[in-house]
Amino acid sequence: MEIKSNLYFNFENGEFSDTDKQNLIISKKKFKDLKSVFLKPEDESIDDEKIMYEVTGYINEGKAGELNFGVTKIFPGEVNGEFNMTKGHYHEKMSHTEYYWGIKGRGLLILKNIDGECSVITVEKNSLHYIPENTAHRLVNISDEPLVVGACWPSDAGHNYGEIQEKGFPVRIFRSNDGYSISKITDNQTDN
Numbered sequence: 001m002e003i004k005s006n007l008y009f010n011f012e013n014g015e016f017s018d019t020d021k022q023n024l025i026i027s028k029k030k031f032k033d034l035k036s037v038f039l040k041p042e043d044e045s046i047d048d049e050k051i052m053y054e055v056t057g058y059i060n061e062g063k064a065g066e067l068n069f070g071v072t073k074i075f076p077g078e079v080n081g082e083f084n085m086t087k088g089h090y091h092e093k094m095s096h097t098e099y100y101w102g103i104k105g106r107g108l109l110i111l112k113n114i115d116g117e118c119s120v121i122t123v124e125k126n127s128l129h130y131i132p133e134n135t136a137h138r139l140v141n142i143s144d145e146p147l148v149v150g151a152c153w154p155s156d157a158g159h160n161y162g163e164i165q166e167k168g169f170p171v172r173i174f175r176s177n178d179g180y181s182i183s184k185i186t187d188n189q190t191d192n
């Protein structure tokens with residue numbers, strides 16, 4: 001007998017159907033939670049309560065064998081000229097990997113491996129990104145509309161923010177006349 005799926009997901013806009021809303025987890029990150037993320041976080045034009053990005057999905061943290069499926073929506077904006085972005089993290093279980101795919105908007109995926117090698121990849125509608133083991137990842141919104149990105153990762157991967165919080169990524173992304181510029185970083189200072 002044919003049974004209608006109890007889950008629907010809109011691949012055009014990243015919205016979940018409300019048939020299974022009680023199982024959806026929504027995590028909202030406010031500006032006050034992200035002070036350690038930006039190079040110059042003192043920006044009085046931004047309210048501390050402003051939602052900078054949100055992650056919505058079926059998230060079953062810590063359960064080995066399960067998969068998480070989520071959507072990150074990063075709102076447009078800048079903090080002292082630096083584009084809005086996620087905190088960025090390694091997985092606690094460093095061997096655990098992840099897929100990202102672009103749904104809406106335009107952004108950059110910054111990857112850094114444990115040897116400090118860094119790459120910056122364009123994220124746009126239908127782009128697909130494999131995040132290998134031992135690799136820190138951060139999304140940056142470089143457009144004036146929300147950047148919406150899907151993700152699927154093992155539920156027991158965990159998040160390790162420590163090193164990124166301390167040292168950051170080797171690059172930072174700022175608005176420029178051409179759209180954006182990538183600045184290399186030495187000890188959390190820009191080195192243009």
Ligand SMILES: O=P(O)(O)OC[C@H]1O[C@](O)(CO)[C@@H](O)[C@@H]1O
Nearest residue numbers: 055070072086087088089151153
């Ligand atoms: O945890 P962070 O670095 O703030 O970023 C959120 C990101 O992490 C994930 O939850 C899982 O890696 C992604 O869905 C999302 O893009």
